[in-house]
Amino acid sequence: MKGYLRADGRKGIRDVTLVVYLVECAHHVARSIAASFPAQDVQVIGFPGCYPNAYAQAMLERLATHPNVGAVLLVSLGCEGFDKLGLRDAITASDRPVEVLTIQGVGGTRAAIDAGTRWVSACRAELAARPTVPLTFADLTIGTICGGSDGASGLTANPSIGRAFDTLIERGAACIFEETGELIGCEAHMADRAVTPALGHELIAAVDKAARYYEVLGYPSFAPGNADGGLTTIEEKSMGAYAKSGRSAIAGLIKPGDRPPGGGLYLLDVVPDGEVRFGFPNIVDNAEIVELIACGAQVILFSTGRGSVVGSAISPVIKVCSNPVTFARMADDMDVNAGRILDGEATVDDVGAEIVEVIESVASDATTRSEALGHIEFILTYKSFEPIGPACLPLAGAA
Amino acid sequence: MTRADATDPRLILLDEDDNIVAVARPIKAGENVLIDGAIHALDAEVGLGFKLARRAIAADEPIVKHGARIGIATTAIAAGALVHTHNVRSAYLPSTETLAKAGDPS
Structure with a gap:
């Protein structure tokens, strides 16, 4: 690289x-x-x-x-x-x-x-x-997001990204997952993964803030349609998105623009602080991608099932497609076919390893599909945040 | 995740600790599925993303997927049976309650 x-x-x-x-x-x-x-x-x-x-x-x-x-x-x-x-x-x-x-x-x-x-x-x-x-994985910050998810996202693309995160973190990279509003029901599990109890407390509070924010906006997290797709509970739905975070310890909680102080796994809190102002926390996937990039992410892993086509300004976006039908229909837009897992042609470990290889090539000479197609989406709107507290980055002094 | 030889290729075991397997491809009612070496007949069609019990699950036992608890069985569930809203409830407590239970660590 x-x-x-x-x-x-x-x-x-x-x-x-x-x-x-x-x-x-x-x-x-x-x-x-x-x-x-x-x-x-x-x-x-x-x-x-x-x-x-x-x-x-x-x-x-x-x-x-x-x-x-x-x-x-x-x-x-x-x-x-x-x-x-x-x-x-x-x-x-x-x-x-x-x-x-x-x-x-x-x-x-x-x-x-x-x-x-x-x-x-x-x-x-x-x-x-x-x-x-020359560049190594320790020089990289990688963000992940999902958009246009489907019933396969939580079975294929998201766990594969989680597996890639585990490997990237072992090799020294900083990895960031986000969207606390999609993690409702995972708080206790996340808190157990935090490097300190005080950070665990902050992670729970961040999800609590998101739950209240979306409630005020009138958008519940678990819709009746979710059960039609086989999802039984709010925690199961959230767990599918949460699978993108892998199994590493959670080293910190950051807000848009905060840079991870070292390698490891971080949660990005994208929900504004204070009373509900300026509407939706993020009006579209690209707003979240921009926030991950503002935290220093040089590469974005984008999990999609129904078929997002976007890229981004500044940092390349790698599209990981959750199902083989969408991949076949939109192959030109997709970088990784995680849907092979459904066909029994690959395991989550295989696809996780492939994602790491694709990052390596994109950090060398290769372009992503969205780059080749000219996608350079960008959006930035009004929001408001308070600074993170001292418990959010417990390892910052040690780095 | 592994796809043990003893489990149907149409099913996915997401984590070794899971007591459910996820359906990767639709399976029709009456067809047999193989889970951990045991054969079970499906009594209803299941689609992508649905869950089948990997083993017998007792009432009040946690349902584990992705290695994490995603709900509680409301009744005994036989191995190979559909695991969904009819036999599982959410165990989710709003975060404010979780926070209160966790106490203040500082």
Whole structure:
């Protein structure tokens, strides 16, 4: 495996130039600048809101200084509330090339597109000259998510990802699972896996928060349709999603933008703190993927049954398909066929080992299916979080 | 997960500690299935994702899947029988109660 060494010692497996719109009004200019370059090399991300939000500010700081990112162009309209100079300073401090382009200042749309295109062009030439360095699993942070799950997800793709996580953690990687709202009923089991009782307590509290949040929104976790698919209880349904976490000890609880302090398994709490504001915790899978990436994930393992097609900006997404029917119908979109387990052609151990091999190749020269198809989805909306407490990362001092 | 030679290829044992096996491919009523070397006749069709008892399970015994408790048997369940809402209840306590039982560790 090979990577791009950053000033903070982290290594990226991609060398992306980001064009970041700081309000929706700057989105067209950002998109037009990126359009002159290969889609996977120059990617557009941004925040659409006019009013500032501490979460969005922190997220864009973490994303713009992510190891897979080589350089950043910030595109501002000029009158939005985003703290663009604060963001620029954080990127400068990370030793990355950065430029702020203000559309109102440079004379409008056409002038901004021209100036931005020139800057990115010069920047790409500079990045291309940099050497790569060897990379090991200990350099990697891997996130996992499921979307468009089906009755097979909990039998094939999710346990296989769990098996891959066990192997990756043995080899020094940090692995992150998430979506506390889908872990209702697994709290006690999770708490038993925590490295300290105090962390176990925090894990239970995080699921409790999620349960209350979804209750206020009016979305119960166990729907009558679940029983039609063979699921008997809420804890069985949650256990299927929870299987993605594997069997390692849980080393910490983090929130969006927090970086794991070392290798091991972490739970990402994606449900906002405080009273219910701004609606759904995450409106779509890509919002959760972005949060995993903001925690430093250079690769995402995406378990799908009905057939998600998405990728993501910044970090490659590896699609693990739970059933052979979907895989056959959408093979071009899928990286791993975990449905072979249903046909008796492979075991969970086999597919887990295959996932690790695919990560190895994606961290070398291979592209994922979603990268090859041009998927670079990105979404960031308003949220609000309190910082994690001291019990959440008990091993941080020892690392 | 293993697929022991003594178990039907249409069934998946997710964890050695499990007392259920998961159905990987639909099986019709009246067909025989092989679980841990024993043959059982199915009395109803079962689809992907449903569960069959791996051995006899007593009333009030936990149902174990993925190596974890996913519910409690409400009645005695024979080996090879369907394990679902008619003979299993949730053992889930809302987290607030779990927290209260766990006490404050600090």
